[in-house]
Amino acid sequence: MRPIAAAYIHGHIYTVNKRQPWAEAFIVSASGRFEAVGTSQEILNLAKEQSLPTYDLKNVFVMPGIHDAHTHLLLASMQKLNEIDIGSDSTADTIAENIRKAQCACACASAHVRGDWLIANFYAGDNFPGGKIDRKYLDDAFPDQPLLIRDISCHNVVINSAGLERAGYDTEAKDPLGGKYVRRPDGSLTGELVEAATTQVWSRLPPPPVSYVKEAILYGIQMSQRFGITSVQEASANTVYLHALRELEQEGRLNMDIFPHIVHAPETFAAESQETLHHLIDIASTFRSEHVDSRFVKFWMDGAPIPPHFTHCDLGPDGVPDDNRLLIGFDTLLRAITQHDARGMTCKIHCAGEGSARRALDVLEIVRRSNPTGPRHELAHCNAIHKDDIPRMAKLRITAEMSPAIFHETSLTTNFPLIFQWPFKELMDAGVHVTVGSDWILPPTPDLFPALSAIVERFGPQMGKTAKEVGGETICRMITLSGAEAVGKAMDTGSIEVGKKANFIAVDRDLSRGKFADARVLKTWFEGEVVWGHEEVPT
Incomplete structure (x- = not known):
């Protein structure tokens, strides 16, 4: 079952994309891929144009799966x-x-x-x-x-x-x-x-x-x-x-x-x-x-x-x-x-x-x-x-x-x-x-x-x-x-980039700082669908 298209905003997103290492928000398409990556305001504007539901990441650290x-x-x-x-x-x-x-x-x-x-x-x-x-x-x-x-x-x-x-x-x-x-x-x-x-x-x-x-x-x-x-x-x-x-x-x-x-x-x-x-x-x-x-x-x-x-x-x-x-x-x-x-x-x-x-x-x-x-x-x-x-x-x-x-x-x-x-x-x-x-x-x-x-x-x-x-x-x-x-499969996954599979995770700390000890995954998404963690209705 494919997820509905949605915008994810207000995140602390490490993309692992050297051309755009950090972002605040992105859109996941109904096909389970990243459709846009940028600032929260940019993504909110796109979400409004497309009448998309939005998901507030509440400044949590997000990275690729x-x-x-x-x-x-x-x-x-x-x-x-x-x-x-x-x-x-x-x-x-x-x-x-x-x-x-x-x-x-x-x-x-x-x-x-x-x-x-x-x-x-x-x-x-x-x-x-x-x-x-x-x-x-x-x-x-x-x-x-x-x-x-x-x-x-x-x-x-x-x-x-x-x-x-x-x-x-x-x-x-x-x-x-x-x-x-x-x-x-x-x-x-x-x-x-x-x-x-x-x-x-x-x-x-x-x-x-x-x-x-x-x-x-x-x-x-x-x-x-x-x-x-x-x-x-x-x-x-x-x-x-x-x-x-x-x-x-x-x-x-x-x-x-x-x-x-x-x-x-x-x-x-x-x-x-x-x-x-x-x-x-x-x-x-x-x-x-x-x-x-x-x-x-x-x-x-x-x-x-x-x-x-x-x-x-x-x-x-x-x-x-x-x-x-x-x-x-x-x-x-x-x-x-x-x-x-x-x-x-x-x-x-x-x-x-x-x-x-x-x-x-x-x-x-x-x-x-x-x-x-x-x-x-x-x-x-x-x-x-x-x-x-x-x-x-x-x-x-x-x-x-x-x-x-x-x-x-x-x-x-x-x-x-x-x-x-x-x-x-x-x-x-x-x-x-x-x-x-x-x-x-x-x-x-x-x-x-x-x-x-x-x-x-x-x-x-x-x-x-x-x-x-x-x-x-x-x-x-x-x-x-x-x-x-x-x-x-680098053209298809591995980073948060437009066109790639929306496989990403939310973690309880900023792993880019090298603090892996006792890190806890809060939620895991596979092709835009939550597969680990408690689902929350986008608002």
């Missing part, structure tokens, strides 16, 4: 709606009891979306004897029901004995390429599966029905809008996801711009075979619609830079990546990206270490030589980029997507400075395109504001800028127009 450059909308929503939260402080003595308590407290946990499997989140290996979790802590309480628990990185899991049997794991099997079966001293499986070793269990889980996926996506959209997000890059799309988006669009219920990145490899996060995923990429254009742009593909180059496993790929002393720690081989990645690049599809490559980033850039350099005008590609996370590779990112038109946002405000940056460099200053000084993503599924919500506050506090001084400059001139653009540019 936020673009989340990296989220797992479906996985995060399923986690909230249907999975068990055990608390990352669970120990050997408490983990089974915490699962039972959470299971009883969450009625949705018995919805059987995944058959009779129980799915829980998140364990921390450091909380268990010797820093290692073991299925023995689960088997007594759950002897017959298969149980899977993600670790805090979401890259690794532990499953109980019933789960190992149900998923068909062979205790004598060798470690898969890019994965590891954690074993006891006697060689038996502990039940902990690292990286590619998790593929088998994810592929054996019953897929959720499309009807449930639709409701989960709607939940994720509503949660995102609560924090001012009006467009997202989905980082792990699969077949059921795309079909759910299509049905939601056809039903007129999709009030979010979504850029689903279809998983090419490895298939772990898609929980689907590579064969069907590659077919999905081949027919991706058939899923494009008003609010869905499916020209995006996702790769995981390496794992997660988080203890205890540290499955990311670093550089060796000679500056050469350790290819044994890569999840995708050089030639495989080159063939795939060359094909997708020729189709005009943007590739997002997960890189958690300097080695994986270098190897990805080696591939992209070859691709760009053969197709100089191809689409902009992305490196996801960018927590560690060797200084020699940063100029290459600018030359190759690579977007540096800085996520998970929550990592900017944790002790990881302090405790592991070589892994978590977050080279904001170096990237921006080199002219690299930078965006920020929540990587929602890791944080409890997609709220970007705490992380943005941490960026100002930690990296502002490095940039030689004040909080106002970092917040207003850099970060507000980074989470709006830069995101639109990254997905090729």
Whole structure:
């Protein structure tokens, strides 16, 4: 349902349009786009001429809707709606009891979306004897029901004995390429599966029905809008996801711009075979619609830079990546990206270490030589980029997507400075395109504001800028127009300009001053319609 045309006046509006950075008022057309932007008096005159209702913004701070450059909308929503939260402080003595308590407290946990499997989140290996979790802590309480628990990185899991049997794991099997079966001293499986070793269990889980996926996506959209997000890059799309988006669009219920990145490899996060995923990429254009742009593909180059496993790929002393720690081989990645690049599809490559980033850039350099005008590609996370590779990112038109946002405000940056460099200053000084993503599924919500506050506090001084400059001139653009540019939609959204979609938010403070801590979104509009906050009748 389209909104009625209306004039919005008396606002403190940061447009993120360098030609007109500030405004007081604007008109939203009945088609949900900005029709005029200017002073309150100018807009009031136009409103009178057109007999438009007016909406008094009461000097509240208004800016364009936020673009989340990296989220797992479906996985995060399923986690909230249907999975068990055990608390990352669970120990050997408490983990089974915490699962039972959470299971009883969450009625949705018995919805059987995944058959009779129980799915829980998140364990921390450091909380268990010797820093290692073991299925023995689960088997007594759950002897017959298969149980899977993600670790805090979401890259690794532990499953109980019933789960190992149900998923068909062979205790004598060798470690898969890019994965590891954690074993006891006697060689038996502990039940902990690292990286590619998790593929088998994810592929054996019953897929959720499309009807449930639709409701989960709607939940994720509503949660995102609560924090001012009006467009997202989905980082792990699969077949059921795309079909759910299509049905939601056809039903007129999709009030979010979504850029689903279809998983090419490895298939772990898609929980689907590579064969069907590659077919999905081949027919991706058939899923494009008003609010869905499916020209995006996702790769995981390496794992997660988080203890205890540290499955990311670093550089060796000679500056050469350790290819044994890569999840995708050089030639495989080159063939795939060359094909997708020729189709005009943007590739997002997960890189958690300097080695994986270098190897990805080696591939992209070859691709760009053969197709100089191809689409902009992305490196996801960018927590560690060797200084020699940063100029290459600018030359190759690579977007540096800085996520998970929550990592900017944790002790990881302090405790592991070589892994978590977050080279904001170096990237921006080199002219690299930078965006920020929540990587929602890791944080409890997609709220970007705490992380943005941490960026100002930690990296502002490095940039030689004040909080106002970092917040207003850099970060507000980074989470709006830069995101639109990254997905090729800068002519359609990302700033408050005539002709663009009327996606905007009202916030309880002036974010252009860099004060993101505890910021609260008062209202979110998508194409001129209020989708978060209490509607008020224009007067």
